Amino acid sequence: MMADWETYLKENKKRLLNELLEFLRIPSISALPAHAPDVHRAARWVENRMRAAGIESVRVLPTGGHPVVYGEWLHAPGKPTVLVYGHFDTQPVDPLALWDSPPFEPVIKEGRIYGRGSTDDKGNMFIPIIVAEALVRTGGNLPLNLKFLFEGEEEIASPHLPVFIAENKDLLSCDMVLSADGGQWGEDQPAVVLGTRGVTSVFLDVQGPDHDLHSGTYGGAIANPIHALVQILNSLHDADGKVTVKGFYDDVRPLTREERDQLARIPFDEAAYLRETGAVSLFGETGFSTYERTGARPTLEINGIWGGFQGEGTKTVLPSTAHAKISCRLVADQDPVKIADLVVRQIHQTAPPGVRVKATKAESGAAPYLIPPDHKGLRVAYTVLKDLYGRDPYWVRMGGTIPANAMFREFLGVYTIVFAFGLNDELQHSPNEFFRLSSYERGQKAYGMLLERLGK
């Protein structure tokens, strides 16, 4: 038997889809200053839409950057309070020429909504709003207390979210967070997210002579900053890719046997993985599987390197400077600031004579995040997904970073359950981003079931 809220969603399907398309038409690109008014417009659109859904105290609130939208429905005394998180900003659209249809003129083709932000994250964040509407309109009530926090800076690493959360602890206080930003494993395979990695970055600049020198006249007698750079960078890993920064692994929580078993249960297709990446072989820390390496082990990655002559042919220069950008993916319980400090310290300790070495910590960073597998909300989410897909969800650790997860843990003391329905092939951040209509609809049912069960 179909629940009333489900019937409501079904009967209003066309309107609700048209509303999503309207939402997708706002080019709310947070990275581009020219689109700041559009990000603000998207915030207003969300505000109005939440109000229309019966959500209360809805308001657009300023931050140091793009605004956030807050709303609540708190008429379920004795029931848990759940905060729904998502974002209404999008990635830029370059290269525009590769889009089959204009990125902000969404079209529906073969069961998919094509448009920038469709899966990341407008389609996903719209789901809990309309589910709340369905519950309120049909039963007059929600099964629990609900708060909403949607931000407009997720695609630029949420720079103002930590301060906003820290300064609004009471407003945002809750028993758990549901993140409507994220995804599932596959069309027929659900997953619950146990962890996301953190990130921290360091910039490395090496200065040799104060101008480029003739490599004949001076070569052999003046230190080459590229040599120094290479020497420093090579000291950061051993031959199998393990990070050799002193103290780097000190705070890494070792995988338990059970956790390793959980990850091992996810089928891994090596040939497909190599096809997908174009790499000649797998590579990484000895003694760990691929999903352990990407989900449960930290990394130190040189993201960029440059110095000296990069043109055609030869130019026998002894260059003045050389540079590298480094970022580390972190796992529980590593601290981004502490790790950046360790990297900076090791760089300075490894710096050879003859050059000036500067290592700078980037301002942004994000803590790693891990939720206990027996977290009550997570268990409920697990059963919802299992019932809906008819299969046991995988227990996964994402290699990427969702900064908000760790922020909610740090400032509100609560865990976040990633509960969203994007799929990896939906071209997030790329041309022709899309969202499956089937995911959109399944997400609605999943959210309705989850809110009901969490309220029991």
Add this chain to the structure above:
Amino acid sequence: MMADWETYLKENKKRLLNELLEFLRIPSISALPAHAPDVHRAARWVENRMRAAGIESVRVLPTGGHPVVYGEWLHAPGKPTVLVYGHFDTQPVDPLALWDSPPFEPVIKEGRIYGRGSTDDKGNMFIPIIVAEALVRTGGNLPLNLKFLFEGEEEIASPHLPVFIAENKDLLSCDMVLSADGGQWGEDQPAVVLGTRGVTSVFLDVQGPDHDLHSGTYGGAIANPIHALVQILNSLHDADGKVTVKGFYDDVRPLTREERDQLARIPFDEAAYLRETGAVSLFGETGFSTYERTGARPTLEINGIWGGFQGEGTKTVLPSTAHAKISCRLVADQDPVKIADLVVRQIHQTAPPGVRVKATKAESGAAPYLIPPDHKGLRVAYTVLKDLYGRDPYWVRMGGTIPANAMFREFLGVYTIVFAFGLNDELQHSPNEFFRLSSYERGQKAYGMLLERLGK
């Protein structure tokens, strides 16, 4: 008492200077295809001027690139035959905005001729032509047999000179070469050049995944080509800058005690050297002085490196490719091809798993050059310089490369004596290049004395 040829040069001083200015007005930039007609025009100018000087069989001869100019005067039976070498092409002029006067509109200011090519090498190569004219016009004869070979591709590494010399061995056969391309140590300090370094180059390309990957999703499980690049490059030196390529030093001729003493006699001002380069300290192979390091020891220099993200801020990418350009300065008796092969072999041997590594030898290269210090012509040049400057010349080994030196040795079996009068501060290859009038005049006297003494 002034020799007749000296009186001739003095009496014709104004005309000879105006002719040099005329030569300098031809923008014979060999690197720029648009200036190919100008390089050809400069060849014709040299041809006509040599003919006017009384030099015989003068002709412009084609090569695979810009032409050369040949001439001879061979009426001194029983006397040595000397080949004079120089070049009539110039460097480009960028950045043009930094020139105080147009590069090809030479001006004389405070005893200096400003203009592109003034010291490198038109001013220097013009000297032996007018000295020959003075000798022929005043005595009717030269004191020895003279051949001239001027090329138009020195500034682009003389790519067609080896073939030209190899194919014209009889035409160019001689007892020694005088290079009118080079310089002296200082305004009051002469030098004889014992050696020039060779050069050979290798390009290194590392391919990881076939497209840039998300460093969160894949980091730790797929090899980062920058890490591999850094690991390979770091294997090429030890901590004090010694090259660790296997076999690299095998053919290096060790410095004798006498050679070390010769180099040690050149005063070295460390503070001035560091000011000149802007480096914080000297750096190089343990156990060698600065002039030994730059003159008598080979190097392996990374001239350029690049890969991944080089923009502002952070981009957490696991890049697809990483690259480096490497060149080695070589000393006797290293072979450019053999050394490049050793570097390529070591790169492949050091290549870590997980990436594709390609090492490519550059097509161009030049052999190192060393003249025995007791070479008869060199000894004569030494006494001329000593008498003219009133000081003992330094015995120097240049760190840079003059490819022609080794070519004449290889194909004609003769040594080259660098006999030229540029000074290091004359901004060769830079804006506001100039040549001292005093050097121009001293060079004339020096060439006259040298030819006379070599003919005795």
